[in-house]
Amino acid sequence: MEVSFFCGLLVVTMTIVSCSGDGECEEIMVPLCRGLVGYTHTRLPNRFNHTTQRRVYRIIEPYWPFIDNDCHKNFRLTLCGAFLPKCTPGNSTVELPCRETCFSAKRACSPKLKQGGLKWPNKYLKCKRFRRKKHGSCRKPVRKRLTPQPLRYGFCEQNTFSACANLSIQLRSLPNMFLQSDERIIQIEMDQYELLLQSRCHDNLPFLLCGIFAPFCPTVQQPYVLPCRETCDEVKSACQGAFRRLYRDLRWPAKLQCHRYPSGSSQFPCATPNDAVSLVQN
Structure with a gap:
């Protein structure tokens, strides 16, 4: 008992x-x-x-x-x-x-x-x-393999995620920093922010989301570049209030916490919307 x-x-x-x-x-x-x-x-x-x-x-x-x-x-x-x-x-x-x-x-x-x-x-x-x-009624198990599927590595591929269609950098690399390479799962997660995108809380929100979930490939020499922390800070400051209103008072998501991303002043390359075009041309 x-x-x-x-x-x-x-x-x-x-x-x-x-x-x-x-x-x-x-x-x-x-x-x-x-x-x-x-x-x-x-x-x-x-x-x-x-x-x-x-x-x-x-x-x-x-x-x-x-x-x-x-x-x-x-x-x-x-x-x-x-x-x-x-x-x-x-x-x-x-x-x-x-x-x-x-x-x-x-x-x-x-x-x-x-x-x-x-x-x-x-x-x-x-x-x-x-x-x-x-x-009785309960959520039944998924009867699939007990071992995870291997990650699929794809560098500098065309970015097909819907929120990324109008960005200057149109190439991306997977897996992302969360070790996700399943495009279907990534698209579902990105779709969760559609309400926030529709709110137009910040013009650079699509750039941030795309760079987080599908890191940029500005050049072959730099095939995996994340958004700069400064861009993230700007978007978070403008959008976290809208996020709470639209998503049942949830706090800003862990994957969008800005400390995860390199600063523009660090030794690691990162991308901002302002330098995206020049990065593509390098």
Whole structure:
């Protein structure tokens, strides 16, 4: 017999029961889950009594690099599904991951987490507490290989991502700094910022997003160039307020934190919209 939570109340049960929550379904905005888990809406509070996606994002954000590194396809389904369970309008319950989904992710990802200085989050993802797939509705595991696909390396290729169509630098290199080379996944992540792009909070937002997710190739001698930190700082200063308004009060995403990118005064090359044209011509 195990202890778990039902709508924020301590109960004794054999499995975790889906909690209906108090609110209506709301659109998922957390960037490591949005558009990538097979459903679009959730209901809060969740079974940990988190009432906002901002709070959820803060807790699960440290695991983002391991999802990008693809320790297992079911890690995203388990992590997102536990914190932002599937909500279907008109249905009084939410759908959590299956026990099998959780265990397959734990087996494959625990060693990678340990290498990165983290542990499997048993406080939230104790797999035995999820119901088995044969016992009712739950998010079933993806039955694909346990070993990640190798990265695809492509340098100075035509940039085909939609937000990058009008930039001066039209060549990009992959994988990006997050070790992503799957163009479909990268496009889904970039599409998450469409609302922010439509807000026109800063003219250089497309340049920043494209340079982060698909680093620039200004010349063959410089095939992998990131945006300069100064450009990032300008965009963040202008856009983070709009981001919070448009994305359920979420904080500025980790991948767009400007300290990650080289300064124009450092020894490492970086690109700005002002020098993009000259870089292409070199």
